Amino acid sequence: MIGANQGTQTLYNTLTFRALLDALARPGKINQLELPHFAGEAPSYFSSACASHTPINMYALGALLTLLDRETTFIMAVNGQWLAHTETAVQWTILRSGSTALDADHARQAAFAFFCNGENSQMLAQLSVGTLLEPELSATAFYCVESLADAEKREELHGDFMTLELRGPGIQEVRIVNVEGLAKSDIEAILFARQSYPLGIDIYLVDRTGRCIGLPRTTKILVHSDDK
Structure with missing residues (x-):
């Protein structure tokens, strides 16, 4: 059973990594991610918007x-x-990744940032955008959207x-994507x-x-607009 779970996780990691690479290579293209069933039940956070805990x-x-x-x-x-490293969601992620969680005072040193919802603009400004000599040292951010x-x-x-018009490398002329x-x-x-x-921060919206x-x-x- 352990071997089967490891095989499932390995396949998931391979497919997901490819999807993430494709998402950055073709900005705005919608890729479908798989659900990591092997990871167990999702941790939750307290949402101020609905005054309840949300997975x-x-x-x-x-x-x-x-x-x-x-x-x-x-x-x-x-x-x-920013969540303290003692928060359930952070501990859940540490346990499954072996990675190091940083606190608010060291946000600029984080390689990855994870935003549980889409209202964290002030936090993005605290992340590293890299340097002119080493732009690859910038952070990568994940936003959870509806x-x-x-x-x-x-x-x-x-x-x-919002309706976003995207242009640049990996896009033939223009690509339109709507984000809720x-x-x-x-x-x-x-x-x-x-x-x-x-300089800048690479973004994933999921x-x-x-x-x-x-x-x-x-x-x-x-x-473009936020109207239907």
């Missing part, structure tokens, strides 16, 4: 685990605050959403972080059904 998006958390190892560092945030849909399927979205559950201030923070290219897009620092983003 973390396991598609996004599983994708993060694929990139973490004993040599990497990460930090997690929710409701505009829904993602391309231009032809925007009717699938039922709440307020991400604050406009977060997009503004992403754009601000990459205003001095090659929705509650496992749809994922990449927004590498090379991608130019224009917010």
